[in-house]
Structure formats: C-alpha cells, structure tokens
Amino acid sequence: MKAAQIVNKNERYTLCDVPAPTAGPGQLLIQVKAAGFCHTDIMVSHGDFGSPYPITGSHEPAGIVVAVGEGVQGWQVGDRAASLNKVTECGECHDCKHLDSAFCPNGNLAGLHTDGSFAEYFVSLAKNSAKVPESMPWEVAAPMPCAGITIYKAIRKAGLQPGGVLAISGLGALGHIGVQMAKAMGLFVVGIDARPGPLELCAGLALAPDVLIDASKTSAEEAVALIDKKVKSTFSEERPSGVDAVVVTAEVPPALRFAFDITKRHGTYVLVSQPEELRIPFRELIFKNVTVVGSLQGNGADLQETIEFVTQHDIQVHTRTWAGLEQVGPMWDEQVSPGQVGKNVVLF
Incomplete structure (x- = not known):
C-alpha cells in the first residue's frame, strides 16, 4: 500500500510502498478516508520524540472498518470510525489499571512511535476508537482524535x-x-x-x-x-x-x-x-x-463524547483538504506558512 513516510530525521514526507497491516486481537483495520496533519508531525521530523525512521506520519485517522480483530465487541465491518493515536497499551501500569490508559507510559503512539495514518490502511485499538455519524464529513472526522x-x-x-x-x-x-x-x-x-x-x-x-x-x-x-x-x-x-x-x-x-x-x-x-x-x-x-x-487528550469514551458534542452543536471545523497522499509536499508548505488557518486534511 502507499504511505507518506519520514525516511530520515529533518526530512519531509516521501511517498513509499509498504506492507498493508492486519488487525490483531483487540484491533480494528481501517481503510483510511481522511487523515489530518498536525504540528506534532513536524516535531516528529525534527526528532523531538525519538521516533524510529522510516515512520508513516499522521495520528488523525478516520475511515471505514474493513476487519475486526479477535475479541472486539461493538464493532463490525462497514462502521465509520475515528481513532486515537494510542495504538498499544501495556495494561499493567497504574494508569492502565486504575486511572486512564491514555497516559500509559509503556504504550506506542501512531505517527510518533509506530506507523500512523498517512496510509491507505491503519490499525487502531478498538477501545480507543469512536463511531462517526453519517452526517459528519470525513474531513471533519479526521481532526477529532487530536x-x-x-x-x-x-x-x-x-x-x-x-x-x-x-x-x-x-x-x-x-x-x-x-x-x-x-x-x-x-x-x-x-x-x-x-x-x-x-x-x-x-x-x-x-x-x-x-x-x-x-x-x-x-x-x-x-x-x-x-x-x-x-x-x-x-x-x-x-x-x-x-x-x-x-x-x-x-x-x-x-x-x-x-x-x-x-x-x-x-x-x-x-x-x-x-x-x-x-x-x-x-x-x-x-x-x-x-x-x-x-492537558493531553483522552480515551475512547472521551473521543466518542467529543464527536457527539461537535455533531449536536454544529461546531464548524475549518479545514483545507488535499486530494491524496501525493499532496503531502505542498500541504507541509501550507502547514508551516505564517498565514495558515484551520486544519490541513488529506482525503483518500
């Protein structure tokens, strides 16, 4: 599949061919319909998080569920989904057991520690995903997880x-x-x-x-x-x-x-x-x-609450959309320009 990756530190995105992922236990395989570009993605290029290279960018995915991993309940193929960037959690630390697994210090974050959603397919944790109503456009859904x-x-x-x-x-x-x-x-x-x-x-x-x-x-x-x-x-x-x-x-x-x-x-x-x-x-x-x-982010329940709040109150999300991963170059230029307004989103 095609993916936009940072191949080396301080480089911008390169369009690469990479293997498509599969859904494991507790996971969803999502066909990405939209993915947002965040300031954090630029920080990844600068090495601020010690990210491994090459790495697929973006931690703001929205798309269609095409496979449901073992043990997942409440999700089915065809559901519209948006997913948080916490794609693995240890399940053993104090945060995971007693507080909020969003702060698990042993987990991996998509686009920072492991491959993100500037790709045709993305694997998320089902518990950190939320359902997107039909009324919400993809370009609005993608910024919701960040x-x-x-x-x-x-x-x-x-x-x-x-x-x-x-x-x-x-x-x-x-x-x-x-x-x-x-x-x-x-x-x-x-x-x-x-x-x-x-x-x-x-x-x-x-x-x-x-x-x-x-x-x-x-x-x-x-x-x-x-x-x-x-x-x-x-x-x-x-x-x-x-x-x-x-x-x-x-x-x-x-x-x-x-x-x-x-x-x-x-x-x-x-x-x-x-x-x-x-x-x-x-x-x-x-x-x-x-x-x-x-204040950081939240968990899957928080994401669902956010999406429902945005829908209920008709919150307007100002986006500039880019057609396909081939546009990640000019999109990067737009992101760093002094007059940049709103959110940059790639549509697939």
Missing part, C-alpha cells in the same frame, strides 16, 4: 460552570474549534491571537467569542480592561478582574506570558501547546494562586 478531543478535554479540565469566563490563547487548528465548544457550553469566551487570519475566521463563526483580542496590538493590561468591561455589561454580579481560566494552544513565549497575565487570582491556566519551556515568575504564580495544569 485537535477535537484535545481542546474539548482542555476546556473541561478548566472546570468552569456556565457563565464562567474562559480565554483561549491561539485560534488555529484547535482554538477555532475550542471557542465554539466553549460557547456551546454556556461560557463567556475570550479569543486571543496575533494573526489576522485566525482572528477573522473566529469573528465570522456562528458561535463567535464574546471578546476577540489582537495580541499584536493589545497589551495584557489593556486586554484585562476590555474583558472586565464586557463582563460587567453582561453579568449583574461583581466579578474579579481577569478570566477565570485560560486554555493555551499557542507556544511562543509572549503568548504564554500574555495568557498568564490575564488570568485572575485563583484562576486556572491549562497548557495544551508544547513549548520548550514555560517561564512564570514564582512570585506572580504564588501571590495570584494560579493553578497550572497540563
């Missing part, structure tokens, strides 16, 4: 009730989905970016943020004043200055600090992006009593 579930879980981790004030810093592939999800959850939403494209995209959404802030033209102090003014005009009760929580999908240092500076005392800072380091002066962290947490 962009969709990641931002959905991060918003849930912020722990806000309807009426809470949530900021999302970075309105790209994850953030533009997140502002809509947060609005659908009944939150007061602040969207932050420094790029014209994402700001324009989010301004035109049906579930648009209550406040949009151009961080290239607005200081954190000015942003807090804008947020406080809008919040005061929206809610009758007195609110503390700043946002209750912020979800950070941006990774450049100014954005990381901006997000912290607009967070209220006793607020929550949820980090989704993968910067080399997070620098916060300890005095400000301690005296503001801000809770800083990381």
